[in-house]
Amino acid sequence: MLSQLASVLTDRVGKPKLGFVSDNNIMTLHSTLPGRLSLGLALLSFAALLEAAPAKPRARDLGVPFSGTPGTFNAITDVPGVEVGEVTLISGEGALKRGVGPVRTGVTAVLPRGKSAPLDAVFAGWFALNGNGEMTGTTWVDESGLMFGPVMITNTESVGVVRDAVISWSLERYHVDLGDTWQLPVVAETSDDWLNDMDGFHVKQEHAYAALDGAKSGPVAEGNVGGGTGMICYEFKGGTGTASRRVKDPSGEYMVGALVQSNFGIREQLTVAGAPVGLELPGDKAYDAALRPHHGNDVGSIIVVIATDAPFLPHQLKRLARRVSMGIARTGGTASNSSGEIFIAFSTANSGAAAATGVPALKMIPNDRMTPFFQATAEATEEAIINALVAAETMTGINDRRVEALPHGRLQALLAKYNRLATH
Numbered sequence: 001m002l003s004q005l006a007s008v009l010t011d012r013v014g015k016p017k018l019g020f021v022s023d024n025n026i027m028t029l030h031s032t033l034p035g036r037l038s039l040g041l042a043l044l045s046f047a048a049l050l051e052a053a054p055a056k057p058r059a060r061d062l063g064v065p066f067s068g069t070p071g072t073f074n075a076i077t078d079v080p081g082v083e084v085g086e087v088t089l090i091s092g093e094g095a096l097k098r099g100v101g102p103v104r105t106g107v108t109a110v111l112p113r114g115k116s117a118p119l120d121a122v123f124a125g126w127f128a129l130n131g132n133g134e135m136t137g138t139t140w141v142d143e144s145g146l147m148f149g150p151v152m153i154t155n156t157e158s159v160g161v162v163r164d165a166v167i168s169w170s171l172e173r174y175h176v177d178l179g180d181t182w183q184l185p186v187v188a189e190t191s192d193d194w195l196n197d198m199d200g201f202h203v204k205q206e207h208a209y210a211a212l213d214g215a216k217s218g219p220v221a222e223g224n225v226g227g228g229t230g231m232i233c234y235e236f237k238g239g240t241g242t243a244s245r246r247v248k249d250p251s252g253e254y255m256v257g258a259l260v261q262s263n264f265g266i267r268e269q270l271t272v273a274g275a276p277v278g279l280e281l282p283g284d285k286a287y288d289a290a291l292r293p294h295h296g297n298d299v300g301s302i303i304v305v306i307a308t309d310a311p312f313l314p315h316q317l318k319r320l321a322r323r324v325s326m327g328i329a330r331t332g333g334t335a336s337n338s339s340g341e342i343f344i345a346f347s348t349a350n351s352g353a354a355a356a357t358g359v360p361a362l363k364m365i366p367n368d369r370m371t372p373f374f375q376a377t378a379e380a381t382e383e384a385i386i387n388a389l390v391a392a393e394t395m396t397g398i399n400d401r402r403v404e405a406l407p408h409g410r411l412q413a414l415l416a417k418y419n420r421l422a423t424h
Contacts, residue, residue, distance in 0.1 A: 056223065059386040062412055065273050065422040068379040071244040075220045076110065076257030078244040079307040081348050083114040084259065085215030086226030086240065087207045096197055096398040104196040104397045107162060107203055108226035108240060109211040110151040110259060110305050112346050119174065121146040121354035124346040125318030129325045133301045133340015136163055137186040145314030146354050147346055150212065151305050152187040153227035153261045155196065158203035163187045165208035173213075188342060190263035190301040192230030194286065195397025220259070223391030230397060231263035232300060233388060234270035234278055234332065235286040236406045237395055238262040241388025245376035247310065249369055254310040256320075256373060258327070258380035262388040264300035264339050269332035272386055275418040277411060278332065284404040301340035302328065302385075306377055311349035311363040316370060321345040323374040327381025345377075 058074070060066065071078025086108050092101030112122045124147035126138045136159060141147050149170065154162045166185035192198055211226070220242045224230075228239030244257040267285050270278030287299060304324045312320065324343040325335070335341045353360050365373075394405045415421035 056391050057408065058222070059383060059390045060422075062390060062408055063415060063421045063423070064386055064390075064411075065420060066379060066383045068245045068376060070383075071246060071255050071257070073219050074244055074383075075242040076244060076259040076305065076307050077217045077220055079255045079257045079309050079348060081113050081309075082257065082307050083111045083215035083217050084220045085109040085111075085211040085213070086221055087211040087214070088225045088229050089202055089207065090229065093396065094400065098197060099200040101197050101200065101202070102398050103200070103202045104230035104395060105155045105158070105192050105198065105202060106226045106229040107158070107207050107211045108153040108228065108259070108261065109208070109215050110307070111212070111215050112147070112150070112307065112348055113351075114217070115212070115215060117351075119148065120351055121148045122346040122348055123312065123314050123317060123350060123353060124344060125314050125316070125321050126342070126344040127318060127321040127324070129328070129341035129343070130335040130337070130339050131342070132338050133189060133303075133342050134159055135186060135188040135303070135342045135344065137184040138344070140184045141186070141344070147186060147344070148183065148354070149185055151344060152185065152208065152211070153303050153305075154187065154189055154203055155198050155227065155230070156189045156191040156193070157198050157201060159187050159189050161201070161203060161205060162208045165205040166212070168205065169209050169212050186344065188261070188303040188344075190227070190231055190261050190303055190340065192263070194230070194232060195395060195401060195403060196230040197398055222387050224393055224395060228261045228263070228388065230395070231261060232286045232403055233262040233385065233392075234265040235267040235403075236270075236389055237392035237403045239388050239392045241384040241386070241391065243380040243383035243387055245380045247372050247376045249310070249365060249372070251365065254308060254373075256310070256376040256380055257307045258324070258377070258384045259305045260381065260384040260388060261303040262385050264302045264341070265331075265333050266299065269334065271330070271332040272411065273415060273420045275414050275420050277414050280414050281407070281410060286403045299336070299338065301342075302333070303340075304343040304381055304384075306343065306345035306380075307348065308345070308373065309348050310365055310373060312347045313362070313364050316364065316367065317345040317347060319370065320373060320377050323377040324381050326378035328385065330378065330382040331385050
């Protein structure tokens with residue numbers, strides 16, 4: 001679908017010209033017009049086309065069996081108040097020309113309390129399974145137990161511009177006079193340099209603004225979108241994925257949602273619902289012989305954001321973040337030396353906990369009742385990764401490097417072979 005739209009959005013010499021907005025996804029294709037004007041024109045020009053676009057199948061639609069009960073959207077936005085925005089940048093083809101393209105990248109924004117209450121901090125905790133990567137702002141998350149503002153995800157070389165954009169966006173949109181206070185935005189990354197002109201710095205302030213302003217609840221676009229546009233997972237095309245789980249507790253029912261930027265793993269490791277899919281599909285691997293002598297089996301990274309409306313305190317959210325590791329392992333991941341596997345978890349409960357005056361009345365679920373939430377985190381993470389693989393489409397990037405999508409029909413055949421195909 002993205003490649004078809006990229007073909008439509010060209011001028012007479014084949015240069016991408018306009019962008020478009022679709023649900024949570026905003027795709028900007030290097031316009032010759034000013035950024036915000038191009039986005040507005042694109043919205044008007046392509047709304048009808050996007051309305052007619054068929055929905056992509058997700059992993060469950062293909063018969064992949066998962067344990068647990070998802071929420072309405074089976075997405076991180078099932079957690080009340082959470083909003084997601086995605087900006088996708090695709091332009092150019094052929095040989096790499098630094099600063100020109102080809103471009104295969106983007107930005108993803110996760111707003112814990114949406115745009116309506118961005119300054120109401122949430123309790124949060126983070127964890128690095130393997131730290132070869134970056135997530136800014138986490139030193140203060142550790143120290144304070146609080147996260148102010150959104151979680152942003154982009155490519156490795158664009159962390160700085162996205163971080164600065166979050167600060168300026170907050171100042172401009174909410175007219176915040178920070179005085180002697182400051183912002184330490186949480187911005188994470190994975191590398192898309194196999195397909196994208198990553199050193200060309202194509203992500204700009206306007207793209208981060210568009211992701212933030214376009215964030216909303218409801219279904220979340222997956223695959224070659226947002227920060228996940230140029231990502232590779234188990235040497236198939238990877239990208240953005242999401243899932244959720246309902247959790248029943250004596251105090252009520254809660255949601256746990258996961259959003260992943262999936263860019264890790266080698267083919268042989270891929271496991272889907274217990275079936276050795278990667279071993280059965282050894283051909284058309286993403287990385288060529290030129291890369292392997294330098295990296296061997298060490299490729300990629302994954303960023304995971306966990307959201308819940310269950311009332312947890314920061315130390316409990318760090319425990320939740322650690323359980324993301326279990327979900328990755330279910331798909332075959334082992335956290336290789338060069339992989340940045342970094343996770344953050346936040347709770348939308350306990351609004352007003354960061355108030356500087358008074359004594360906040362806090363609630364928490366006891367540690368003894370956390371196990372179902374641990375399980376939900378692992379399950380949602382696993383499904384989000386497989387959803388990213390299922391949604392992603394074959395992509396050709398710099399120097400005509402081609403990364404194949406996970407073939408749906410062959411996946412279903414393998415699940416049937418190993419008696420794992422779900423019947424609806």
